[in-house]
Amino acid sequence: MGLYSKIRDTVTEAAIFGVAPIATSVTGFLLTFVYAKYFAPADLGQLALLLGTEAFATQILGLGMTQAFFRSYFDDDTAERRRVITATTLWFLVGVNVLFSLFSFPFAAWYAGLLEIPDVRLVQLMIVLTALDTVNNVPFLILKATRQSKKYVAVKWIAGLAQFVIIVVLVAVFQIGLLGAMIGWVAGTALQTVIYFWMLRGQFDARFSFAELKPMLQLGVPMIANALATKALITADRFFINYYFSAREVGLYELANKFASILPILVTNPFSLIWPAMRFEVMKDEDADEYYSLVLTYLVFLSLYFGLGVSVMVPDLIRATLREEYWGAIPVVPMFVLYYLLVASGKGVNVGLMTEKKAFWNPIIVVSAAIVNIALNFALIPTYGMMGAAVATVVAYAFMVWFRWYMSTKYHPVAYEWGRIALLLGVAGVMYTGIVLIPIANPYVSFAVRFALAATFPLVLLPLGFYTTREKTRITELVHRSHK
Secondary structure (H helix, E strand, C coil): CCHHHHHHHHHHHHHHHHHHHHHHHHHHHHHHHHHHHHCCHHHHHHHHHHHHHHHHHHHHHHCCHHHHHHHHHCCCCCHHHHHHHHHHHHHHHHHHHHHHHHHHHHHHHHHHHHCCCCCHHHHHHHHHHHHHHHHCHHHHHHHHHCCCHHHHHHHHHHHHHHHHHHHHHHHHHCCCHHHHHHHHHHHHHHHHHHHHHHHCHHHCCCCCCHHHHHHHHHHHHHHHHHHHHHHHHHHHHHHHHHHHCCHHHHHHHHHHHHHHCHHHHHHHHHHHHHHHHHHHHCCCCCCHHHHHHHHHHHHHHHHHHHHHHHHHHHHHHHHHHCCHHHHHHHHHHHHHHHHHHHHHHHHHCCCHHHHCCCCCHHHHHHHHHHHHHHHHHHHHHHHHHHHHHHHHHHHHHHHHHHHHHHHHHHHCCCCCCHHHHHHHHHHHHHHHHHHHCCCCCCHHHHHHHHHHHHCCHHHHHCCCCCCCHHHHHHHHHHHHHHCC
8 A cells, every 4th residue: 555545544533533522512512502591600600510520530541552552553563462462452451440339438438528529429429430441442443443434424424412311310310410511421431341342343352461551551651740730731720720810700601612613613623633644744845845835824714704703792692591690601612712812723743853853842832831820729729719829821822822833843854834824823813803792682683793893804804914825826826617
C-alpha cells in the first residue's frame, strides 16, 4: 500500500471514529434542557463535580495504556502475541478497577461530605461509572487497532441513545432527580460494556503476561501527568468554584459551557478528524507553509463566525427556554466561546512540533498551562467566582497557544497571517459589542435579529480588504456554479 493510500485510509478511519462522539455531544447538549427543567442549578453543579471527578479518576486508572497498548500491539504482527497483549491489558485494567472500587466505596460518604453532596449513592454510582469507563478502553483499543470503526460507532450510538432515553425517563417521568441522571449514566455505560465484550468475546482469553505488561507501564505511566494536566485545564475550576462559593455557581458555570460547546461541535471537532493526517500529507510540498498559514486563518475565521452567532444568540435562547434562576450563566457564555476559539487555534499552530518530531514538548506545554490555570483559579475565583474561573481558563489557554506556537515555529517557522487574524478578531469584537447593545425586549424577535446580524460577518469583512484576490475569484466561481 502506497503512502497516500495509507493517509487516505487513516483519514477515513479517523472520520468514522470521529462520528461516535457526535452522539455524546448532541445528546449531552439536549440533556442540558432536561436538567435545567427538572434540576436546580445546585443539582447541575453536583452532577458536574461527579463527572469531573470521574474524568480525573479515569485518567489515573487508565495508566496511559492507550498509547502503550498500540506500541506493543503493532510491535509484532504475530496473532498469538497480540492476543496475549490484549488479554494482559484487559485483565490488568479489570484488576486495577476492581481494587479501586473496593478501596473507594468505604470513602464514598467522606467524599460526598467533602463536595457537600447529600446522597452518598451518587458517589457510589460515580465509582462504578469510573471503573466501567476505564475498562471500556480495551474494546475501543481492539476495534481501533483492527480498524473496526463502524462497529465502534454503532455501539457508541446505541449506548448513547439508550443512556439519553434512560436519563430522560428517570428524570422527567419518574422525577428521581440527580440520582436518576447518575443511574442513567451508569446504565448506558454498562450497556456499552456488555455489547463490546459480547461482540469481541472471541478475542479474549485468560492469559496474563508480566513480561508484556512491564514495557506498557513504562511507556504509559509517564503519560498520566499530561493527561491529568489536560483534565485540570478543563475541569479543575469547577472544584475551586464549589469550594469558594457553591454547587449552584458550578451549575451556572457548567450550563454556560454546555451552550458554548455548540462551537466545537460545528468547527473544532470536525477539523480535529482530518488535521492530524493532512499536516503530514502536505509537509513535503513546496507550498506547505502557505497551506499551514491559511489553515490557521480559515480556522479562526470559522470559529469567530460561528462563535459570534453563539455569543449573541445564546442569551436569548436561555431566556426563552430556561427558568430565570439559570439566567446568571449568560455573562460567562462569551468567555467559553473565547476558550473554544483558543482550543481550535492551538491545534492550528501545532505544526513544527509534530512535523519535526518534537512532540515531547506537548506535555511540557500542557502542564505549564495547567499550572497557570490553577494559580489563576486561586487568585481570581475567591473574588470573582465563575467569571474569575472563566478568565483564568481563557488566559491559561492563551498562554498555551502562545507557548505551542513559539516552540513549534522554533523548529518549523511558518509565516502565519497575523494581520488578517487581528482584523478578524477586531471585526468580531466590534460586531459582538454592537449587536448585544441593541435593546430588544422580546427574546424571540431578539434571537432572529441578532442571528441575521451575526450572519453578515463575512460580508462586513469584504470592504475592509480581508479577502485576497485569489479568494475573491474563488468565491465568485462558487457563486456562479451554485446558480447553474
